[in-house]
Amino acid sequence: MLLDVSLCTGVSKPAGQSTARQKGPRLISEPLPQGISALTPGGEWATGGAMQLHTVFSLAAAVGLLTVLPATAADVKGAKDPEFLKRITGSEIIWYGFAKFDEMPIALEKVQFDYNTSGFKDTKKQVVEGQRTTIYYKLPGDASTLEAVRQYQELLGEAGYKTLFTAADDNLDDGYNRFVAQIFPQAKKTDGLQYLHEFNHSQQRYAALEGTGPNGAPIYISLYAFIIEDGSGSGYSTMAKEHDIQKGNCILRVDVLQTKPMDQRMSVVKAAEIEQSIAKTGRVAIYGVYFDTDKAEIKPDSDAALTEMAAAINAAPGKKFLIVGHTDNQGGLDHNQDLSKRRAAAVAAALAAKYQVPAAAIIPVGVGMAAPVAPNTDDAGRAKNRRVEIVAM
Structure with a gap:
């Protein structure tokens, strides 16, 4: 099913029961208004009040009751979270892209370079097409790449998404930013993003997941987190200044692709x-x-x-x-x-x-x-x- 509202780290429990919480940033949530009910992942209906949802699933009867959280003032102009996937608390959008129809490579194994042929080895990957949203978040404080990816991965898993591939650091590529070059090639050609990635790849983590939308069509989500270690170039400097990007910050790239056929707008030439x-x-x-x-x-x-x-x-x-x-x-x-x-x-x-x-x-x-x-x-x-x-x- 399609994940449809704020994600958070836990559901409140009655007095006397402990609630385990992960360290690090939490995915955004808000209390439900009094008297509003929503379906929890386990299938039980829970009355609102102070209770917070782990996940809320898209249901016609409940869609009008879902909480929609506004973008933060620090977000780039025109940016917004995917309508069914919210952000980690305290994060801000530093880059945003949307395409009605585009393709998205999904890594399924490590990217490696073949020095004998001076080219990349054949890498197992999947390329999907549809409506694509790409968002770069600057996460708060000292969030790690593991925290960034794992929280989304676990909560999406509870919503029925399966992980296609996940790896980190040297298990993603053999250096020189090659993973980004192969899986996010356009980022290497985009001002700001080019320099954001250039020297910041020794601490990196990736996960690709597949789920199903309400129309039965597959939805693909990729998560790529990395730590800022260094940066240069005018594009990076502008972005760093506007969003106060500091050494040690964790940046999370989220790609969401909802598969659909392309609108055929080009008439046949006679x-x-x-x-x-x-x-x-x-x-x-x-x-x-x-x-x-x-x-x-x-x-x-x-x-x-x-x-x-x-x-x-x-x-x-x-x-x-x-x-x-x-x-x-x-x-x-x-x-x-x-x-x-x-x-x-x-x-x-x-x-x-x-x-x-x-x-x-x-x-x-x-x-x-x-x-x-x-x-x-x-x-x-x-x-x-x-x-x-x-x-x-």
Whole structure:
């Protein structure tokens, strides 16, 4: 089920019973108003008053009664907690990002570098797509990475989430900030975040969890905590000053991805439009050929675009065309080069096998991230860069 309100460390007990509390920061909670009831994780209905909830589950009958906590004054402008997951008491949001549709890599094992090939070893990971929220919290006092990750992990576990992978320090990577480079590549290219991570990775902890939303779709949450040891660069200095980031502070990155299909907003380009664009510019971008993230198998809903591509190519008998695959900048250069080449080859093969295009008329080429048509700084730009092009030879 979907975790829907404030998380805290315990439920109050009657007089005479002890209540164990963890040291360190507590996840935010508030007393329930008198007379309000809510379902506890064990399934019992509990009357409000001074009682505090461990977790409150999303129920239609109770949704109007849930406590919503305001953002703190120190939060960056426009930032807010995920609607079903609240923050550790005393923390503030120092960076916030939201995308209606984006992809999110999930680490499933240690990231390692292969010095023989001067590249990363193949790392087991999962890439999921959907609505994504990314939040960086500065935690209060001397919170540790263990405290930061464990509190969320335990409470999410009680709500039915399962841990896919968790590790810390040298069990996450073999140094040089390689875990962040592979799992959060955009952070390495974002002002402020780049320098926030640059020298602060010797104390790090990660957990990835999977749960189920009210519509039955999977929800993925990743937690990455690290300790500030050093920092430099103008972007980091600005962030450090605005949020009083000090050596020893624990920073927690929380990513929440609610899986859903992408809204198909790009109409299929007709054969006549393809011919006109090629005649005018020598090329045309096609956005209606779909692949799963990090895959090269064409999805069935690509049929309309492939039909129009074939009609345009077959309207020019004797001519040759390049089928060019393009990616965004998520992932490594060599990986994206290979992925784009495999996707272009899949398109060329489909055109020849299913749409009667002469195989000799089309040549697949992959250029990876080398020719963007928009900045890769947000999901809209990255969506424009993930494309197939027909280029006249």
